[in-house]
Amino acid sequence: MRAISPKAELRSAALTRRDALSEEERTAAAAKIAKRGLPFEIAPGTVVSGYSPIRSEIDPMPLMLALAAQGAQLALPAVTARGHSLLFRTWAKGDRLTLGALGIPEPSPAAAELVPDIMLVPLAAFDRVGHRIGYGAGYFDFTFTHLRKAKHVIGIGLAFAVQEIKAVPALSHDVALDYVLTERKTFDFRE
Known part of the structure; x- marks a missing residue:
């Protein structure tokens, strides 16, 4: 029998707390997150x-639409292959989405x-120094590493307060x- 990693145990416990939240x-x-917005001007x-959003992830759409009203251009990720950076395709409210390689809705390949x-990113758990636990495939970590070779991309996790560990x-x-960003607080880890 294989031992469960500490990260997998933390992920499971945080997801259980997240799943227990009501609609x-x-x-x-x-x-609340959308109303508070980002902690800086864009x-x-x-x-x-x-x-x-999939499973019980916090829905980023209210925040995204608020940012679009401030002039942001919106995009959604598309999975190409494990071990490769995510691609980002333009998206606007009302655009049709197609199911991507992992069964997650994403913009048309023509976008x-x-x-x-x-980058607004989902997570399973986070701590007070900015580390996150995702689902284990590493897509966002790989993408940040890849994109930050060319420019600093600001990474913002969206979570429920119960996901803090x-x-x-x-x-x-x-x-x-x-x-x-949680419904209760904005955490700034840029120090």
């Missing part, structure tokens, strides 16, 4: 990538590719976030 709590949390044309200035056992390839 009303989820909707209210997404609305310039018109700033490319903000979000994600299509224009963009390079994000800000004491410490993420971060590895050398894990990329820390710049911020995490």
Whole structure:
């Protein structure tokens, strides 16, 4: 029998807490984050990538639409292959999405590719130094590493407060976030 890694145990416990939230709590949390917005101003044309929420992830759409109203250009990720950077394709409210390689809704392959200035990312758990636990495939870590070779892309985790843990056992390839936004607080890790 294989031992479960500490990270897998932390992921499972955080996801259990996230899954236990009611639909009303989820909707209210997404609305609170959208109302508070980002902890900095964005310039018109700033490319903000979000994600299509799956399972019990916090819905980034209210925040994304608020940012679009401030002049942001929106994008959603598309999975190409494991071990490769995500691609980002333009998206606007009302655009049809197609199921991607992992069964996650993403923009049509015909949509224009963009390079994000800000990436809103889902997570299973986070700590107070900006480390996150995702689902284990490493797509966002790989993408941050790849994109940050050309420019600094601001990484913002979106989470429910119940997903905070004491410490993420971060590895050398894990990329820390710049911020995490929850319904209760904005965490700034840029120091």
